[in-house]
Amino acid sequence: EPGQIIAFFDQNDPTNIIADNMNVTIYNSNVQFDASTMVVSFIIHTSCSRNLYLKDRFAGLQLVSFTNPVQRTQQCFQDIDLSFDITTTTNVPFELVSLVTNVNGELYPVDDDDLPDESINPSDPSTFPQSIEFDLTDAPMSYTATSTVVGRTEDGVECTASASVDIFVEELEDISVAPSASPV
Numbered sequence: 001e002p003g004q005i006i007a008f009f010d011q012n013d014p015t016n017i018i019a020d021n022m023n024v025t026i027y028n029s030n031v032q033f034d035a036s037t038m039v040v041s042f043i044i045h046t047s048c049s050r051n052l053y054l055k056d057r058f059a060g061l062q063l064v065s066f067t068n069p070v071q072r073t074q075q076c077f078q079d080i081d082l083s084f085d086i087t088t089t090t091n092v093p094f095e096l097v098s099l100v101t102n103v104n105g106e107l108y109p110v111d112d113d114d115l116p117d118e119s120i121n122p123s124d125p126s127t128f129p130q131s132i133e134f135d136l137t138d139a140p141m142s143y144t145a146t147s148t149v150v151g152r153t154e155d156g157v158e159c160t161a162s163a164s165v166d167i168f169v170e171e172l173e174d175i176s177v178a179p180s181a182s183p184v
């Protein structure tokens with residue numbers, strides 16, 4: 001399926017390398033490996049003159065993550081931590097009901113269990129972190145993260161506030177090479 005992450009090797013085995021002209025076959029099963037469960041088969045061509053890079057494409061697949069002893073895990077995904085200082089401009093305390101961040105149309109709601117239990121008082125603002133994962137395979141790209149917080153006073157009156165931040169993700173540098181038979 002598009003967007004599905006497929007692991008080719010056991011990352012805990014240091015002998016795993018991508019060999020020259022390696023055949024790779026992906027099956028839709030971890031039990032039966034035959035033509036009826038085969039999804040795609042392709043050859044990864046490597047050479048002494050070219051390393052593998054993140055975002056390289058092989059047929060309909062794209063290299064988005066790898067691990068090697070020198071660079072550890074390199075991937076096309078990055079968590080960005082947003083931090084919210086939630087305050088009230090009135091003298092009325094309120095309970096935080098919801099916090100949702102919209103990043104280019106994709107919603108990241110905060111689980112109700114992760115919201116603070118205590119009321120937010122005028123003299124005691126609350127800081128709340130939220131982590132958003134960005135897919136860097138489409139970089140460079142601009143994102144707008146709009147967060148909306150909903151609160152409720154002790155009288156049951158709801159209040160809402162929103163704030164936005166623009167995020168620009170640049171192209172990945174070509175320093176992230178996969179473990180291969182090629183020199184690094």
